[in-house]
Amino acid sequence: MPDDPLDGLRAALESLGSCVATHPNDWGQYSLDAWLYGIVVGWDCEDGRDDPDHEHDDICANGAMRELAARHCWSSDEVSRLRQYRDAFAAALGLPPVPATTRGNQ
Numbered sequence: 001m002p003d004d005p006l007d008g009l010r011a012a013l014e015s016l017g018s019c020v021a022t023h024p025n026d027w028g029q030y031s032l033d034a035w036l037y038g039i040v041v042g043w044d045c046e047d048g049r050d051d052p053d054h055e056h057d058d059i060c061a062n063g064a065m066r067e068l069a070a071r072h073c074w075s076s077d078e079v080s081r082l083r084q085y086r087d088a089f090a091a092a093l094g095l096p097p098v099p100a101t102t103r104g105n106q
Contacts, residue, residue: 017041043068044063044065049090
């Protein structure tokens, strides 16, 4: 176990992220699963985190998040909150922020 408790938390979050990202579950089928996936992995395009030259297309800006919000009747406030939780989760892992241009209207 690491000396710094935050290092242990980061390791736990990385493990959770790996488990969710590689599990064959259909994470969009049920609202709770989709919400958890949205926090841990994210439904928005995050290619801009590592590649500032990534050119976002319509799928990046209006893809999965819009589809999942409609499927699960998430309001724009809920989508905003989910994105805030995703940003906080990513920040805890030391990831750079997602460029705002990545995110669509919903």
